[in-house]
Amino acid sequence: MTIRVYNTLTKQKEPFETVAPAKVGIYLCGPTVYKESHIGHMVGPVIFDTIKRYLVYNGYEVHWVVNITDVDDKLIAQQHERGVPMSAIAEEMTIDYLNNLRALGVDQIDRMPKATEHIDGIIRFTQALIDKGYAYASGGDVFFDVLKDPGYGKLSNRRPDEQQGEGGGAASKKRSPGDFALWKSAKPGEPAWNSPWGQGRPGWHIECSAMSKAILGETFDIHGGGLDLVFPHHENELAQSECCHGKPMVKYWLHNGLLRKGDDAGKIGGRSDRESPGGKLSRSAGAGGLADVIAAQGGERIRFFLLKTHYRSTVVYGDEGLDEAAGNLETFYRFFERFQRMTGQRFFNLPAANTREAGNVEAASEPLSKVVRQLRASFLEKMDDDFNTGGAIGDLFELVRELNRHADQSRLEEVGNVKDPRIVGFVEATRVLRELSNILGLFRSTPAQRGGAAEGVVPKLMDLLIDLRKEAREKKDFFTGDKIRNALAQMNIMLEDRKGGATEWRMGGPS
RNA sequence: GGCGCUGUAGCCAAGUGGCUAAGGCAGCGGAUUGCAAAUCCGCCAUCGUCGGUUCGACUCCGACCAGCGCCUCCA
Numbered sequence: 175m176t177i178r179v180y181n182t183l184t185k186q187k188e189p190f191e192t193v194a195p196a197k198v199g200i201y202l203c204g205p206t207v208y209k210e211s212h213i214g215h216m217v218g219p220v221i222f223d224t225i226k227r228y229l230v231y232n233g234y235e236v237h238w239v240v241n242i243t244d245v246d247d248k249l250i251a252q253q254h255e256r257g258v259p260m261s262a263i264a265e266e267m268t269i270d271y272l273n274n275l276r277a278l279g280v281d282q283i284d285r286m287p288k289a290t291e292h293i294d295g296i297i298r299f300t301q302a303l304i305d306k307g308y309a310y311a312s313g314g315d316v317f318f319d320v321l322k323d324p325g326y327g328k329l330s331n332r333r334p335d336e337q338q339g340e341g342g343g344a345a346s347k348k349r350s351p352g353d354f355a356l357w358k359s360a361k362p363g364e365p366a367w368n369s370p371w372g373q374g375r376p377g378w379h380i381e382c383s384a385m386s387k388a389i390l391g392e393t394f395d396i397h398g399g400g401l402d403l404v405f406p407h408h409e410n411e412l413a414q415s416e417c418c419h420g421k422p423m424v425k426y427w428l429h430n431g432l433l434r435k436g437d438d439a440g441k442i443g444g445r446s447d448r449e450s451p452g453g454k455l456s457r458s459a460g461a462g463g464l465a466d467v468i469a470a471q472g473g474e475r476i477r478f479f480l481l482k483t484h485y486r487s488t489v490v491y492g493d494e495g496l497d498e499a500a501g502n503l504e505t506f507y508r509f510f511e512r513f514q515r516m517t518g519q520r521f522f523n524l525p526a527a528n529t530r531e532a533g534n535v536e537a538a539s540e541p542l543s544k545v546v547r548q549l550r551a552s553f554l555e556k557m558d559d560d561f562n563t564g565g566a567i568g569d570l571f572e573l574v575r576e577l578n579r580h581a582d583q584s585r586l587e588e589v590g591n592v593k594d595p596r597i598v599g600f601v602e603a604t605r606v607l608r609e610l611s612n613i614l615g616l617f618r619s620t621p622a623q624r625g626g627a628a629e630g631v632v633p634k635l636m637d638l639l640i641d642l643r644k645e646a647r648e649k650k651d652f653f654t655g656d657k658i659r660n661a662l663a664q665m666n667i668m669l670e671d672r673k674g675g676a677t678e679w680r681m682g683g684p685s
Numbered sequence: 686g687g688c689g690c691u692g693u694a695g696c697c698a699a700g701u702g703g704c705u706a707a708g709g710c711a712g713c714g715g716a717u718u719g720c721a722a723a724u725c726c727g728c729c730a731u732c733g734u735c736g737g738u739u740c741g742a743c744u745c746c747g748a749c750c751a752g753c754g755c756c757u758c759c760a
Contacts, residue, residue, distance in 0.1 A: 218760050331688055378758045400760035498710060565699045568708030582725050670722050
């Protein structure tokens, strides 16, 4: 019943206890919007979207913040390269990012602050660190002095004196190599803001410290991001905030694993584009922007694929896994269709409990209800244990199997009357599947990517062919009947005969 | 070199100090079907290697082997 989370700071699972009763503040590091997002940018949003759903389901009031970094060296480089103002590039790429989030069903984010909207707070934060002796101005830049912070390195488990630090021109202005910039002086032609240290812009890490403070407070519950951000980004954030406030910044640091390309050892994102020669993603899985991938695969497939594996694991991303996810989803989609045939109701319209408490009804003595309750409890147990979505999805499969089995054994197809108690009981049991899949953000509406009823004349032609085949079969002319079905199969159109003589058709197989 | 992660069936992937080690895919055998599709039933693993702790480890510790990530303003 108690939620436990793995905390990068302590390297162990801990009971989840909020700073303020029943309230949770979550800060997730979002993208630097200098070019289109890639699939790797979606891992954090999908898992944290799920985490928020689960916490809300458990009765917490959750405030989830994802920042947008819209000022940065890479953006400035793009500005020079494209001859387009940084702000325009940022705006364009932010829209791209938001579109991708929406396609994957990520709709739980409460606020998305931009770095450029918090320049004042960043300057105040920087000044405070200087005043307290943790930072120093040097030639128009301001650096954080890592040797002044006795706690520095505790998140990533490093010694400050071992750090290489960034090289180049900044190195000579630093007291020690591990020091990092809070404020950077601007060169001519670069975007700049006035500050006590002259024209300049924020360093990379300070924006998150300033924005999380402004929105979530000096101490909040969960800070998330990709595993690659542990060092230096989160280590530096942590140092800035705790030195500035003299109190813990975050209770739980959660880091998601990174994606790896399937076909070779290349990596996704980062600056490795030219360093991983064989690292191309296949066309369906990766070429073109993420928007193209989503268009080809469907957002739900990608979400399901990501949720199948525990969020802290490395996930190998490629066609193989995506195809498997597609096949897995078919199992559910087919059940939803069957459910509708039997009950006359759409699964996607089923009302279901949206809190743990509301869903916690007594199991009836009859077998279906009992096993459904058991699976529900098992699902929640998995989620309680550091949001084990992979294990929880296993329970969802079992749930569908139990529902199908029950429908088979009770011959629900033959009942005919949707008010029949057997049907009513079945609907009741299926509500639990809706309740649980909602937590994962799955099956919330009719899948967009499924084949089936097309527009225009095709459905009419299909009706005609199905009718002809039916007549042939009634005359025991199976040769003609099979000819129609096989020819359609060649066109990737599958016929499925139902009990009672109806025939349905669909485009394509699971993949 | 420093920090860290992973190694469970053909493949993907949960999990636990001691009942029959989830689930999915593929495969095999059945039920059902005119034949199919879908669905259901059954079969399919001793948990990288070697030691140690323990009454007992796949689960804890150590070593080793293998793969991977970060240490470079990559989520």
